Amino acid sequence: MSFKDLLISINKSFLESNEYDFYPLAKIQSFSEVKEKLINNIMVFENYPVDDKGLNTELLVKNDLEIVGSSGSEQTNYNFNIMVVYQDKILVKFLFNESLYSKNNVERIKEHFINLTDEIIKNENILVKDIEILGEDEKNTVLVEFNNTKVDYQKNKTIQELFENQVKKTPDKVAIVFDNKKLTYKELNEKVNILGLKLREIGVKPNDFVAIMADRSLEMVIGILAIIKSGGAYVPIDPKYPEDRVNYILSDCNPKALLTYKASTNIIGIPIINLSDKKAFTGDFKDIKNVNKADDLLYLIYTSGTTGKPKGVMIKHSNMVNYCSNNEKSIATSIFNSKLNNMGSVTNMTFDIFATEIILVFVNGMTTFIAKSDEQEDAFYLSAFVERNNIEILQTTPSRIKILLSHPEKLKTLKSLKYIMIGGEKVERDIVAKLHEYTNAIIQNVYGPSETTVWSTANELSKNMDKDNISIGRPIANTQIYILQKVSLCGIGIPGELCIAGDGVTKGYLNKPELTEEKFINNPYGEGKLYRTGDLARWLPDGNIEFLGRIDEQVKVRGFRIELEEIANVLRKINYIKDVAVITRENSNGEKSIYSYVISDINVDFKQIKKELRKELPEYMIPTYMMQIKEIPVNRNGKLDKKALPDINLESTEEYIAPRNKKEETICKIIAEILEINRVGLQDNFFELGGDSMKLLRLISALRKEGFDVGFDIIKRSNNIKTLVEILCTINDKCFNKKLKDENQIAINITSVPMEIEGDFINSTLYKELNKYNTNIYNATKCKQYVPLKVQEDFLIKESPFISALGIEILGKVSKTQILKSINNIMNSQAVLRTVYDSKNNILIELQKKDWYIPCFSKDEYNEVYNNLGGVSKCEKLFKTSDLLSKIIIIEKDTDNYLVYFYMNHAIWDFFTAQILLDMFKNTLLNHDKACIPEETYYEYVNRKRHHSKIVKMYNSIENIENNVETYIKSIKDNYNYLYKIIVTKQINQIEKKEIIEKPVEWILDKYCKIININDIMQIPFTMIYHSREAKTLNTLGLYADTIPCLYNINKKEVIGWNKEEKISNNSNESYELYKEKVPTKSNIFNELSVNVLISDSNKYNNNLKNNDIMITGKYAVGDVPEEIHMNINKNTLTIFCPIYSEKSMTEETIENMVKKIFNII
Missing domain, CATH: 3.30.559 (Chloramphenicol Acetyltransferase)
Structure with a gap:
């Protein structure tokens, strides 16, 4: 449309609306849902100019009066007004509310108005889309000054080349740590080479995809690097994804192979390499020749799609090389300048930001610490993970940081943090203030979609934030940001679509050429492609960018990028669902949840609907709240009227059974407060009432403050509140009445003890100390003796006994004396721990004494002993037929950090023993209780x-x-x-x-x-x-x-x-x-x-x-x-x-x- 056509159309509308000229604006606004916000500004053409010629001058002279000047004033209740006055020339005035508009903002509006009129005067037939409202100076500011990000980097290198260079520089430096197991750069590279060569043998070549579906582990990271070095592009798949989603991803990317680790699969037709099989890492570890170019694919990451299926984003080596580069405009400039080393990896590998935690780390010679699942999910264990590993660098979402900050007693554990990247959601000012209060870290608010390689902008947040809407910062190295309305540049302060260009822009979507063409357009202001994010933003005068929301239905919920239309389309596949609306709403804590409204001719069962959704959608996309309605409300334009959708009744549909005691009352009250509902009964289920992963974090935090020892699995497996209370009280019956003081807080983690280890080496110090253990036998009193059961004899008569083990890690203010006291307490109550086998007479003998000798190793001995401790197979030769059937050792790993290992002959161990022993240890150590006397001893049982x-x-x-x-x-x-x-x-x-x-x-x-x-x-x-x-x-x-x-x-x-x-x-x-x-x-x-x-x-x-x-x-x-x-x-x-x-x-x-x-x- 030309400007002239627009003018004619406006004039026509103006004439048609003359009959309503005298209708009060206030009344019009009252009919609207948005009320006074309907009209924010007005344009007034002044029609009462003062005319000196109309005055009675004779009368003025007669009364000796003279008018020396005239003026008028008026006021409106609108924040911004344009007033046009007809005089000798046309005078345009801008009236504004100074508390909302700065003088500089209004000056820019004036300049835009002048530029607009100049363009129109030159050509009244100019197309509206071609009108330039920005002057040359402002255009230069947003195009050049704000995008001055060009820096040199190794543009033609690949990621494996940078990694191999780093291996040569620091071969003996620790590259990765997981669950107390570590690999140096040399060791990591060797394992990667072995696996990479196996992939080459399968036929993997550049731009081939190789999928990886693995639990968090060293093998997961080795697998990713091996895929890269083989020449392929890795495709991460979460083992928790529904089978339909996994199958769709595999069919879409058609991988040459699938790597798995502790993830069961019945996939047929694809070569599968099991990373838990030792054979995967057996073979030649010579260097692999690089076959990739910078333009080849590095990985394929799947994000939510509007069609009901995820879409794959293709990232190239060159994209990631630019992202990882060490320069003054890098995302990690402060990390490099401060020579920080320890990165905590708490992100799932299916998120593109996981690349920061491994690839950026490895090509720059740092160390990554992979958090276990419970350390990822649970703020209590996450804080212990940060403290134990002296984590300096962390990237996470505001939601997770908020939960972490809700543990006052654990805030001191964050002192090691020096650099925190927060992204994926809006950052609140009070979170930033608290982080500055409890850490000395540099805090970066980061932003970026997968389509432009991890993060694209960054803003260092100072202590004194004076704005509620914190900016997402400036573009990083070799990245350009444009704020556009269609293809027209927006000036400073003008909202538009945030578009990204530069060396981070990826290749597009796999097998989706039309969508790629729509979202990745030719850059009208420079080279290459420009990606349209769909995010609404504006430039601030200082060159930072303010994020304003979305221009479509994509949302971020708990850091996850979600297309609501994908959820809606999956719901529509259910044959009895006629129509659906899916929205998000915030609660009083600012947490977003997904709401779905369905129309059906039958009464729907929401449990069944969620079951159907879980076949295709990951858990984070399952609506928290669901409601059946008669019709979908629409506005006058025929679009969904979100505000007209009813509030969903969050009250329970179960028969209400009131709490019966103080414990149940406390737990029900906590859950009701977190879910923001009036009451919770014993029959209710936390998740069915609106619980989600973020609310679960808050629930665990609140229950721990009340003294309950609780974890994710306990709540997830509880059918209702009654079951939850029973489990909690079974685990620790006295915890409710024994709230631990901050200085005595102890966190106990179970550490895995490998059951199979190659080699046959036992550290000499360990051997010597464990043999001392047998002195327990010589000065003990024989108490009872009995013939073993037949099932026990199978384990007792073997030359090389079968040994089981339990490893416990203790974090917190606890002394070695307390641990020894706890162990002695358990040994005195559990006879099997002080039992020996007399093979000559085929009898078991119980021993009795006051204090038992337990080998203890200091911090100085930790590395020597622990690293050579190995699995139970190494310790079998330490168990002679005349020994105690159990052996226990204590290792002081660090200050306030101990490891306790129980090694036991299988003749006194069954599948329940580990959990019983762990619970006893917790009770005796945490609550200073004596171990309970068994109702029936093992001797009595036999x-x-x-x-x-x-x-x-x-x-x-x-x-x-x-x-x-x-x-x-x-x-x-x-x-x-x-x-x-x-x-x-x-x-x-x-x-x-x-x-x-x-x-x-x-x-x-x-x-x-x-x-x-x-x-x-x-x-x-x-x-x-x-x-x-x-x-x-x-x-x-x-x-x-x-x-x-x-x-x-x-x-x-x-x-x-x-x-x-x-x-x-x-x-x-x-x-x-x-x-x-x-x-x-x-x-x-x-x-x-x-x-x-x-x-x-x-x-x-x-x-x-x-x-x-x-x-x-x-x-x-x-x-x-x-x-x-x-x-x-x-x-x-x-x-x-x-x-x-x-x-x-x-x-x-x-x-x-x-x-x-x-x-x-x-």
Whole structure:
């Protein structure tokens, strides 16, 4: 449209509205929803000029009067007005509210007005879009001065070249730390090379995609770097993503391979490398020749898309090289100038900002510390992580920082922070003030979409912030920012779309050429492409940028970038949903939540709807609040009227059951306050009432302040408040009445102890001290002695005993004396910890003494001892037959940081022992309690089993079984040195799940027999190892298991000698124990196949089991099958593991056929 056409259109509207000239503006505004905000300014054409000629001059002279001048004044209630006065010339006045508009702002408006009129006068037919309102000076300011970011960098280099250069500079410097395990640059590079070469062998070449789906670990980072060095581009996938989303990403990017680590998958058709398999890192670690160019792809990151499916953003090496460069305009200039080193990695790898925590770190020779999942999610553990590792650099969201700051007792732990990057959401002034109060850190407010490579602008926030809307700063190195209205430049202070150009602009969207063309346009003000962000912003006079919001429906919720239309489209796929509206709203804390409104002809079940959404959307995109309405409200323009959508009733739909005691009252009150609802009852569920991940953080923080020892998993697995209270009180019954003082606050983390370590080296200091441990035996008094159970003998008589271990890390003001006192307390209450085995007489002997010797290692010995401690396999030779069956060591890792390791012979350890022992340790250390005396000691348990009448019945059962055993099945000897292994996993479907619940043992045995190809054998013998705990044994350490000889009838799919209902009944104390002297000599045939079953009569620990629910181990060799097969059912996954001991036993062809066969069977 030309300006002339616009003028004619306005004139027409003006004439048509003349009949309303005298209608009061105030009344018009009252009809509007926005009321007085409807009209912010007015334009007045003055129509009452003072005319001197109209005055009666004769009258003035007669009365000796003279008018020497005239003026008038008027006032409006509008903040900005333009007044046009007709005189000899046209006079234009700008009237403004000085509290809202500065004189400089109005001067700029005046200049824009003059420029506008000049353009129109020159050409009245000029197109409106072509009118330039900016003068040359202002244009130069926003185009050149504000974008003076050009700096030199290694433009033609790739990331692997920069990384390898750094390896050569600092080979022995620590590059990465995770869970107390660390790698130097040289060690990291070697592992990366081994894996990278394997990817090359698969056929990975430049611009090929390789997906990685891994839990947080060293292997996750090694995998990413290996993909880069192989020449490919990595595609991070969260293992927690729904299966549909994972499948869509894989089909969209068509990866050459998939790397996994502790992430189960049933994906077929893609080569999979399991990073938890040692073979992945076995091989040649020579340097890999670089095959990439700077313009090749580095990674593909998926973000929310409006179509209902995510879209992949393609980032090049050159983009990241510019981002990581060490120069005066870099995102990390202050890091480089201050020579900071320790970066805390708390971001998920599926976020593009994770590249800051690994790639920027590694190419600049720093050290990254990868936080574990609980340290990521839980502010309590995050603060401990920061303090323990002396973290100097941290990037996070304002929401997470806000939770971290809500722990006054942990604020002192943030002192090590020197540089904090906050982004992803609006930053509040009080957060900045608190960070400056408790840290000496430089605080950067950072901004940037994935499409322009991590962060694009940065603003260093000072202590004295005087603005509520904190700016997002200026563009970083080689980045240009333009504020546009369509393609026209906006001047200072004028809102428009924030657009980004420069060396950070990426290649666009994978397989979406139309969207790429729409969002990545040719830069009208410079070279290359310009990305239209959809964000609304304006220039401030000092060259900083003020973020104002969005011009579309994209939102940021808890730091996640979300297209609301993607959620709406997934909802519309549900066949009974006719229409939907999805919006966000803020609560009183400024936290955004997703609200969805649906229309349907039936009464919808929101639990079912959320279940459907979780099939395609990640958890952070699931609406917190949902409501069924009759129609979607629209405004006069036919668009969604968000303000007309009703408030969602957040009150519970469950029958209200009031709290019954002080504990329940306190927890219900806390939850009600966090969710901002009137009341919470015992039947209510935190998440169904509106809880989300950020509110969960606040809930954990509030509960800890009340003294409850609580974590994420506890709340997530609680069906309602009643269950939550029961779990909390079970874990720590006295915590409610024992709020810890700040100076005595202790955080306890469980650290993992590796169960398999290559080599056979034990540090000499450790060996010497652990052997001293045996002095405990010599000056102790023999208390009780008894014959071990048959199931215990299997672990006692081995030359190399099977050892289990529990590692505990203690953070806080606690002394070694307190720890020793706690351990002695537990040892005196738990007899199995002070038990020795007399192999000559085959008896277990309990010892008694006041104080037990526990080896303690100082800070100076920490590195020498801990780094060589290794896994339990290294410590097996320290357990002689005459030793105590348990050994404990304490290591002082640092000030207020201890490690305690419990090593125990499996003869006194079952699947429940670790959790029971941990709870005892917490109670005795935190609450200074004595360890509770068991209701039944382990000695009493053994005696009870020995004298039970079931023995005769079982003896007869054995003879019956042995008489029916096929004798020509050959067994394979124990062998622990396998060459490689086959692993197959499968998700269990609903039909299978029902079968497993009804007949778990029969189901897994049926699959086993089909795999080993038994056709002409009617039945096979096996041992049932039944792990069972009654309520009265939940405070006792020891091995609680029955060894039951059984027979499986293959045709009938029946088990002889096993009754599931009887075992689970209240009569489970009836003994099925068999004594060695009563078992016939040929009964070793039962040992070739074993089935482990885990059952607890109490929910206290049963719901927290990380071990297998059912596990089968078979060593039969019948035909062309693996020598050994392990199968286990864990939650909803079946895993089959086959170790291969020799090339002779199975060729590549037979292995391939075996895998196909397993797939067909399962």
